[in-house]
Amino acid sequence: MNQNIPLAEKLRPKTLNDVLGQEHLTGDKGTIRKMIENNTLNSLIFWGPPGTGKTTLAEIISEQSGRKFYKLSAVSSGVKDVRDVIEDAKKQNLFSGKSPILFIDEIHRFNKSQQDSLLHAVEKGWIVLIGATTENPSFEVVSALLSRSQVYVLKALSYEKLEELIDIASERYNKDEGTDFTILEKEAFIQYSGGDARKLINSVELVLNQYKNSGTTEIINSDVLEVLQETMALYDKNGEQHYDIISAFIKSMRGGDPNGAVYWLARMIAGGEDIKFIARRMLILAAEDVGLANPNALVVANSCFQAINVIGNPEARIILSETAVYLAVSPKSNSAYMAINEALALVKQTGNLPVPLHLRNAPTKLMKDLDYGKEYKYAHSYEGNFVEQDFLPEEIRNVKLYEPGNNATEKKIYEELKKKWNNKY
Numbered sequence: 505m506n507q508n509i510p511l512a513e514k515l516r517p518k519t520l521n522d523v524l525g526q527e528h529l530t531g532d533k534g535t536i537r538k539m540i541e542n543n544t545l546n547s548l549i550f551w552g553p554p555g556t557g558k559t560t561l562a563e564i565i566s567e568q569s570g571r572k573f574y575k576l577s578a579v580s581s582g583v584k585d586v587r588d589v590i591e592d593a594k595k596q597n598l599f600s601g602k603s604p605i606l607f608i609d610e611i612h613r614f615n616k617s618q619q620d621s622l623l624h625a626v627e628k629g630w631i632v633l634i635g636a637t638t639e640n641p642s643f644e645v646v647s648a649l650l651s652r653s654q655v656y657v658l659k660a661l662s663y664e665k666l667e668e669l670i671d672i673a674s675e676r677y678n679k680d681e682g683t684d685f686t687i688l689e690k691e692a693f694i695q696y697s698g699g700d701a702r703k704l705i706n707s708v709e710l711v712l713n714q715y716k717n718s719g720t721t722e723i724i725n726s727d728v729l730e731v732l733q734e735t736m737a738l739y740d741k742n743g744e745q746h747y748d749i750i751s752a753f754i755k756s757m758r759g760g761d762p763n764g765a766v767y768w769l770a771r772m773i774a775g776g777e778d779i780k781f782i783a784r785r786m787l788i789l790a791a792e793d794v795g796l797a798n799p800n801a802l803v804v805a806n807s808c809f810q811a812i813n814v815i816g817n818p819e820a821r822i823i824l825s826e827t828a829v830y831l832a833v834s835p836k837s838n839s840a841y842m843a844i845n846e847a848l849a850l851v852k853q854t855g856n857l858p859v860p861l862h863l864r865n866a867p868t869k870l871m872k873d874l875d876y877g878k879e880y881k882y883a884h885s886y887e888g889n890f891v892e893q894d895f896l897p898e899e900i901r902n903v904k905l906y907e908p909g910n911n912a913t914e915k916k917i918y919e920e921l922k923k924k925w926n927n928k929y
């Protein structure tokens with residue numbers, strides 16, 4: 505046996521019975537089991553967190569239904585790879601009469617035209633598409649593809665299932681390596697895995713490798729933490745670091761450093777980060793941190809989001825870079841962010857205060873008779889399209905929620921406000 509095969513790969517379930525924690529799909533009444541038994545295979549999408557068995561289930565379906573299995577990853581493949589597989593699949597159809605399975609990992613990373621390239625082959629029945637995604641497919645999978653596929657949700661493994669898997673993993677490790685480890689405490693492994701079976705098995709393998717010739721055979725939480733904390737950065741390049749790097753990226757833009765912004769952007773792109781995730785974070789930053797100091801930032805970030813969806817990798821990097829630099833060098837204000845937070849706190853504190861009568865809608869005579877809308881002043885009937893009146897409930901009529909930031913755009917806003925609302929500004 506090849507000693508270099510990772511433990512998680514050796515332990516990849518071969519039958520539905522071996523798959524842990526997905527009984528709603530693999531149990532006696534499970535939909536995937538029924539589908540295999542009845543031989544009614546349609547295109548489907550597995551939606552679930554990493555390391556919960558999406559690839560594994562697709563492989564089992566292929567094995568048990570006797571269909572050829574093609575696998576592409578949406579991170580590294582493009583339309584040309586899809587076309588090549590489809591051509592090959594058509595030949596397979598002629599040959600065996602059973603359309604092969606095309607498994608696309610991280611299908612949400614395909615842009616619209618890449619996803620569209622699959623449609624025709626799915627409609628014609630040349631391939632059975634199985635897509636795997638960690639993101640909500642209603643947002644990330646084009647509707648034409650979604651309407652032709654069944655979506656199945658996979659769950660993160662429960663505490664008990666993870667405990668079971670630790671036993672399976674350590675038993676197999678002992679058998680293959682001739683060791684005698686007992687894992688006395690499991691919490692540290694389980695906490696670290698976050699419900700991801702692959703991560704759990706990898707960490708068991710990593711920790712046991714470390715203690716292999718040390719004389720220690722009974723593993724407790726502190727042993728696990730010691731090894732994992734030391735090696736985490738190296739071995740988990742897209743896990744823990746993912747959050748640190750996005751955080752450094754956001755902080756660079758907030759702090760006005762275009763060099764930091766582009767550097768961390770490059771780290772994310774090089775590490776295969778989802779470009780939509782990056783664009784979404786910039787969209788939020790545009791409103792939260794640039795805000796009214798330069799409202800155009802939101803427009804730019806939104807265009808960036810649209811553009812990278814159309815363009816995809818690798819050119820998306822150019823659009824992301826322009827946006828990141830623009831956001832970093834824009835003047836900053838968090839006034840809109842603060843205003844809505846203050847307002848929400850006020851609503852929580854004061855509850856459902858009644859709407860002042862003059863602001864109410866008065867569509868019926870009865871309502872008019874009750875003074876709804878009475879004495880409401882129509883701003884355009886007044887000089888400068890403005891007239892002073894109360895827009896807040898009586899109880900809080902003097903609160904000020906929006907405080908203009910200290911920047912050129914909001915200074916102008918402030919001057920205008922002072923003229924109109926001189927009791928507040």
Ligand SMILES: Nc1ncnc2c1ncn2[C@@H]1O[C@H](COP(=O)(O)OP(=O)(O)OP(=O)(O)O)[C@@H](O)[C@H]1O
Binds near residue numbers: 516557558638702
């Ligand atoms: N439900 C499960 N039961 C048992 N083992 C599992 C399960 N899910 C994953 N594993 C283990 O984790 C490894 C990786 O699983 P798999 O590739 O199926 O995950 P995935 O959901 O496709 O993850 P990703 O989205 O990260 O590709 C498997 O080889 C297996 O050892």
